[in-house]
Amino acid sequence: NAGVTQTPKFRILKIGQSMTLQCTQDMNHNYMYWYRQDPGMGLKLIYYSVGAGITDKGEVPNGYNVSRSTTEDFPLRLELAAPSQTSVYFCASSQPRLNTEAFFGQGTRLTVV
């Protein structure tokens, strides 16, 4: 099993550019999440999805958009990149129960200059 796969691993964007971070999972998990990780701040939830066609905002959704057209894929779109979006982004997936673990991708390190 590949688990959760994120692409790209690294990216440098100029201010105002747009990009899509890709995330796919092969575990048939209903729930998928996007987090950002900033030094000393832990992980903050950007968006999450409970199934295909259903998405909702997390703690820090401004400047991002998501879609979930299939169970496997959950891309994160950055429109008009800003320096504040420099971060490491993690996608995760899980089964829909409180006591189950989330599986994480390897992360995408994004720098906006």
Added chain:
Amino acid sequence: AQSVTQLGSHVSVSEGALVLLRCNYSSSVPPYLFWYVQYPNQGLQLLLKYTSAATLVKGINGFEAEFKKSETSFHLTKPSAHMSDAAEYFCAVSVPQGGSEKLVFGKGTKLTVNP
């Protein structure tokens, strides 16, 4: 609101010494608690989880954690540190949100193991 607080952003121990990473939680209902580990330039992976079956939970790589309701704590321990334990450790609590669940993470504790 349910949350976790990790005491100490950096912990340094000698190889072979006890590892103790502290986590306190805030929850109005019985919590589901997790410890994740992140090695450099990698994603997070589960070390162990508490789901109310037993208060002492054993995880991978010799780590364990004890749930203490009276102290609202879920501290992570390992009797003898190994160089390979150097990583960042995150405590997390699973909370219901709008018909689904989400993980709320602490800010992390970076563990350094000195030879």
